[in-house]
Amino acid sequence: MELNGAQFDEMSGTTGATRPPYEKLAQWLANTPLDFLSSRRAQAELLFRRIGITFAVYGTHESTERLIPFDILPRIIARAEWIQLEKGLIQRVRALNLFLADLYGAGEILKAGVVPSELVYRNPGFRPEMAGWRVPHNVYVQIAGIDIVRTADGFYVLEDNARTPSGVSYMLENREVMMRLFPDLFAMHKVAPIENYPDILLATLRSVAPPSASQDPEIVLLTPGQYNSAFYEHSFLADKLGVQLVEGRDLFVRDDMVYMRTTKGPKRVDVIYRRIDDEFLDPLAFRPDSALGVAGLMGAYNAGNVTLANAVGAGVADDKAIYTYIPDAVRFYLGEEPLLQNVPTWRCREKDALAYVLDHLPELVVKEVNGSGGYGMLVGPHATRAELDEFSKKLAERPDNFIAQPTLALSTCPISVAEGIAPRHVDLRPFVLQGAKDICVVPGGLTRVAMTEKSLIVNSSQGGGTKDTWVIDDVPAKA
Amino acid sequence: MLSRTADNLYWLARYMERADFLARVIQASRRLAALPKAYGGADSEWESVLLSAGSATAFKQTNRPLDEAHVIEFLAFAPDNPGSIRNCIELARTNARAVRTALTTDMWEAINGGYLEMQAIERARGAKTGEDLTRFLDFVKQVSLVYDGGAYRTMLRDDAYWFSRVGLFIERADNTARLLDVKYQLLLPEKEVVGGTLDYFQWTAILRAVSAHTAYHWVYRQSLKPWLVADLLILRPEMPRSLTSCYESVVRYLDRLATTHGRQGQAQRHARATYGNLENMSIETLFQGGLHEFIGRFIRDNAQLGTLVSEQYLF
Numbered sequence: 001m002e003l004n005g006a007q008f009d010e011m012s013g014t015t016g017a018t019r020p021p022y023e024k025l026a027q028w029l030a031n032t033p034l035d036f037l038s039s040r041r042a043q044a045e046l047l048f049r050r051i052g053i054t055f056a057v058y059g060t061h062e063s064t065e066r067l068i069p070f071d072i073l074p075r076i077i078a079r080a081e082w083i084q085l086e087k088g089l090i091q092r093v094r095a096l097n098l099f100l101a102d103l104y105g106a107g108e109i110l111k112a113g114v115v116p117s118e119l120v121y122r123n124p125g126f127r128p129e130m131a132g133w134r135v136p137h138n139v140y141v142q143i144a145g146i147d148i149v150r151t152a153d154g155f156y157v158l159e160d161n162a163r164t165p166s167g168v169s170y171m172l173e174n175r176e177v178m179m180r181l182f183p184d185l186f187a188m189h190k191v192a193p194i195e196n197y198p199d200i201l202l203a204t205l206r207s208v209a210p211p212s213a214s215q216d217p218e219i220v221l222l223t224p225g226q227y228n229s230a231f232y233e234h235s236f237l238a239d240k241l242g243v244q245l246v247e248g249r250d251l252f253v254r255d256d257m258v259y260m261r262t263t264k265g266p267k268r269v270d271v272i273y274r275r276i277d278d279e280f281l282d283p284l285a286f287r288p289d290s291a292l293g294v295a296g297l298m299g300a301y302n303a304g305n306v307t308l309a310n311a312v313g314a315g316v317a318d319d320k321a322i323y324t325y326i327p328d329a330v331r332f333y334l335g336e337e338p339l340l341q342n343v344p345t346w347r348c349r350e351k352d353a354l355a356y357v358l359d360h361l362p363e364l365v366v367k368e369v370n371g372s373g374g375y376g377m378l379v380g381p382h383a384t385r386a387e388l389d390e391f392s393k394k395l396a397e398r399p400d401n402f403i404a405q406p407t408l409a410l411s412t413c414p415i416s417v418a419e420g421i422a423p424r425h426v427d428l429r430p431f432v433l434q435g436a437k438d439i440c441v442v443p444g445g446l447t448r449v450a451m452t453e454k455s456l457i458v459n460s461s462q463g464g465g466t467k468d469t470w471v472i473d474d475v476p477a478k479a
Numbered sequence: 480m481l482s483r484t485a486d487n488l489y490w491l492a493r494y495m496e497r498a499d500f501l502a503r504v505i506q507a508s509r510r511l512a513a514l515p516k517a518y519g520g521a522d523s524e525w526e527s528v529l530l531s532a533g534s535a536t537a538f539k540q541t542n543r544p545l546d547e548a549h550v551i552e553f554l555a556f557a558p559d560n561p562g563s564i565r566n567c568i569e570l571a572r573t574n575a576r577a578v579r580t581a582l583t584t585d586m587w588e589a590i591n592g593g594y595l596e597m598q599a600i601e602r603a604r605g606a607k608t609g610e611d612l613t614r615f616l617d618f619v620k621q622v623s624l625v626y627d628g629g630a631y632r633t634m635l636r637d638d639a640y641w642f643s644r645v646g647l648f649i650e651r652a653d654n655t656a657r658l659l660d661v662k663y664q665l666l667l668p669e670k671e672v673v674g675g676t677l678d679y680f681q682w683t684a685i686l687r688a689v690s691a692h693t694a695y696h697w698v699y700r701q702s703l704k705p706w707l708v709a710d711l712l713i714l715r716p717e718m719p720r721s722l723t724s725c726y727e728s729v730v731r732y733l734d735r736l737a738t739t740h741g742r743q744g745q746a747q748r749h750a751r752a753t754y755g756n757l758e759n760m761s762i763e764t765l766f767q768g769g770l771h772e773f774i775g776r777f778i779r780d781n782a783q784l785g786t787l788v789s790e791q792y793l794f
Contacts, residue, residue: 049595050588050591050592050595051588225577226573226576226577235579235580236579238580239579244481244484244580245578245580246481247483249483250481250483260481261481261482262480262481262482263480263482263485263642263736263740263792263793264739264741
């Protein structure tokens, strides 16, 4: 597979001519004075601040709560493009679930030699505690966030997030703010709604309740607390779902059942939508110093009395070396060709690949296999000589720990800046919900944008911003 | 509901109420302190403000000089005073943020908006004019009014609402009682000097601190009498900050909680006893038994109710 080096812009393609989904927006922009846009930018900022959509940044001293920069121009996807993408996403998440069930079950894919066993068993994301027993309804990843990038050749999967993907609250709030700011634009486009996401999420969580739960299962959202970077999202989702937002200290386990402490006494809990990492869930099973979790939770989980979403151990699928095998997993479990391709990736653990990577370091992006949030990565073309040397050393020492990818010509999308509009790199995180039976994606997802010119890093922890993402119906015929 | 949520709501309400009370006390005292000595203006006024705010010991420990500027700074803005208005608003917001899901959008926006505004005021506090202070105190009252109105107009009438109301009225009763405790000597009947004006402005300052200055005249239709000021603040059920009125509400909301929780407990019994005591009291008997003793007992009873509520519901 060859990646086309040409720069693709969501609005003007590779040629500079406005692409059909953006025609109305382009017209509207041409007739809209700059100061109107800047007044809307200011209003958007005010709205976000008032609603309190903030996130905490670790390690910065002065302000612990920051706004994620928001850009007021939508990113637009035509329905036809979306339908293709959606099929690929559903296929991939089905495969991810089968893959995890297999890894913690019979291990067929390892026996068949498709995925090297040591890659799985030595992986810090792999939870031996989970091996050999089934989770309720055999669903491991109820909520998946699949990071997609677009190039001139189409959509590619950059990363799978099967652990605890975040960002969906921004997707929902971005839309609300946009509808308040630009009613005219919405009237001009037929934008597929996303507001039913919480309903689908609730249905998904209800469907995976353990068989022993009552008809009306008690669902809670488990947060590490208000100092966590994503606390806003946790409270937002709990509110929209109409479920209790609990911390570890609100729960306790007795006789392998999970209860929450209420003013009326203990109340049984059936499904925990947990936004806490595996190792903090239960001090008895994992980190004994964790005060965030619930002692005995793993016992209750093992006994089949509570469902955790996502399952413990799902994070092994997020590993960037394992990622390279997911297309093979699609073929292995579903007998289908993957509809969504991976970005070509060199596994540095393989000798030839490592040699190639070391030779071409200035052209490549190198990532830690367990890294997330844009930390611990090297963007070759933007790195200094010293950084390159340092990374070569790290690579030679622990090749297992890294993968490398070509510096993608990530698509750009126009954003509104003081001088007018300017292109910035974007990616897309659609959210896929897998219930006991149904699997569903709300149209669009969260578009993340690198607010700095030329930057390729879209992570909010590194100054990235977001945009509203529209899947629109009526694409005018190509002129 | 979650015990922790109930706890947060209860304290959230208390902090908002306390911020409002502090703003009113500071405003009333500024008026009083600005008067010539012959009319009751005295430097000791600021000490009594500290006492009624419950911050006198904390203030002494910081070695600040006891004067108007320092007391106001300590009560309004000082980050090192756990009970300053600034910290009340910040703590209220911390509690609110932890229980976002139990608040309505209006309530959250009132608190969060107020908190952000307060940060802007803090940053811009280069000019510490009296005008700035007035604006700040008005703003604090505004925030608690909008918050309270938001709660009243938009919250579901369920245990979340009742817990926050219980917190509000326990705090309000505590504030009124502490104000009376500091000023009780001024309210003793023998203090009345025929035609004397010395204490007149002190009495009005007390009334202003609980925003009852106009209400007094509507209720009694006569000039200020110290025992009537005491009557108004302790016993009159129609005065929303009187102890009787606060306890009427405390009892009502605790009863609601008892109904949904299917059990009357210590907290309900204790509140009803305190309320019964207030209801059957006349201002004459109260003075006979000693105003100071009465208020001291009330403050202890009220604090005990707080403990009983925690024991019964907050596990």
